[in-house]
Amino acid sequence: MRAAILHAPGDLRVETVPDPVIEQPTDAVVRVVAAGICGTDLRGLAGHPGPVRGPRCGHEFVGVVEDTGSDVRGLRVGDLVVSPFQFSDGACAACTRGVPSSCRSGGMFGVDANGGQAEAVRVPFADATLVQVAADPGDDRLPGILALADVMSTGTHALASAALPAGATVAVVGDGAVGLCSVLAARRAGAERIFLFGRHENRLEVGKSFGATDFVTARGDEAHAALLDATGGVGADLVVDAVGEQSALDTAMAVCADGGSVALVGGPHGGVDMMTCFLRNITVTGGLAPARTYLPGLVDDVLSGRIDPSPVFDHVVTLDDIALGYEAMAARTATKVLVRP
């Protein structure tokens, strides 16, 4: 079969590789119907520190079960499934506590197991990892389902990390797919006012359709002042950092209300001053999304039409052209790319 292989920083190729097979009785093999390219994939391609190392890339995919190991009970050949970006055993203390992202037997597709930017993928702990989708592989809701694998689960996690007061103000720093999904999750969580910080007009348009009420296109002190002025100096009850760089962390702290929360879902490549958090009673929360925990509910939400995160995908490529998809995201001409094997 064909799969995207990261040979070295900057060297991504689509190659013919051995087909995945059942290796453990709890495995399933899934034929990929659609895969996503994630911002962290770009970090991996660029050789930046991060979780994405390959060699077989990709941690977002939807597909059809093609084969199951002898211990798989809840899935049948032909089932349409979505996978969270990590696999997990579903049985350990971390999984039982709702934190499958910390499962010690688990790991990330594209790093600890082969990735999903391929024609097919082996899924460890298939019963505990995959979630069935009651739809056909050709269903037009599939992009919305694919968005759940990582970015919409991550946005959901950001909002689940803090209890919102009535009439809450939420600020989302970053207009990438995670930021946009955080806006959608904020609306779903009942936020009254949702600020989106970003500079890409097309993304802010998506953010508006997702429920953002206010837009901050400035940066730094000017951006901070914009939100503070608009909230009578109070700040946001919850700030979602969907970027992770130091400048975004600084913005998150600057626009958070005293007594509020900052949810880190962008992977923080920077620091937060603890004494400032202490004196201002700011809670730092969020983290690597335990996507599997949210996935069943989110699949229901998409199939029932309660949410539609599919507009985060604004570009489609074939698997053989996946490098063009990476380039489009790196150049910011695409927000997020859907890959058709």
Next chain:
Amino acid sequence: MRAAILHAPGDLRVETVPDPVIEQPTDAVVRVVAAGICGTDLRGLAGHPGPVRGPRCGHEFVGVVEDTGSDVRGLRVGDLVVSPFQFSDGACAACTRGVPSSCRSGGMFGVDANGGQAEAVRVPFADATLVQVAADPGDDRLPGILALADVMSTGTHALASAALPAGATVAVVGDGAVGLCSVLAARRAGAERIFLFGRHENRLEVGKSFGATDFVTARGDEAHAALLDATGGVGADLVVDAVGEQSALDTAMAVCADGGSVALVGGPHGGVDMMTCFLRNITVTGGLAPARTYLPGLVDDVLSGRIDPSPVFDHVVTLDDIALGYEAMAARTATKVLVRP
């Protein structure tokens, strides 16, 4: 009147100073019945960075209203009152949001207003700051009430910072008065298992009477292993850092369960790695306690006998001998000192 005055690091004297008087119509003057010495007072005396600078020291006091300004409505001369360690206006956005510790018109006794280690003290925003106590000045529950001014409010804040799951495990790092009060608050919050990290036998005894179920007297890796072994490798749902030094922050992170919370109530003089928090889904919460928010409920709790934090006081001095009290706390021969003017 007599008051404790901090002239310079290491130079604390009790001197005759002008009596406090009503300066603003929202002021009250309170004759002090009992005052406390706090761990942060010791930092101020030693010249360490921190909020306590004097010159009139002390931010924990119980007393009787002696005079009120023309705008004070809820208090009468003769009322027994307890003060939170900070005054606040009760009307601003921060106060309305339940974070009076961030009140911009407010401040800390002993820093932004004269302190309570004195025969009397002027209290700004008296209606919003002071809480009435339905008891006589000679009531033997007064030490328990005095403990609410800071340390028990702080322990309560630590526990209020995170929602505990059923059968929760809480770890408290530090066996000072704040740590001990955090144990008491954890028991009151329904924690099933409460680990207390400390090395002072008499304090651990108090912790036991407050509800601690497990005691860790080791330090560093050995201490971390003790808790992890005792919890099947999982760690604590909530860790309260009641110390603030880097070693305590490191312990808090090491013994926190993935998906759990670390409540910083010791005043963090150190850092926490954000990427570790992210990958392990650890929430960093807590902060400078908004004591006024908890005080009315806690006064009820003490008067009704539901809690009795008074055992944190194991030493009593007169105001003229207050330096001996500071010395006893610095030498760890006293956990916490009550001062009688």
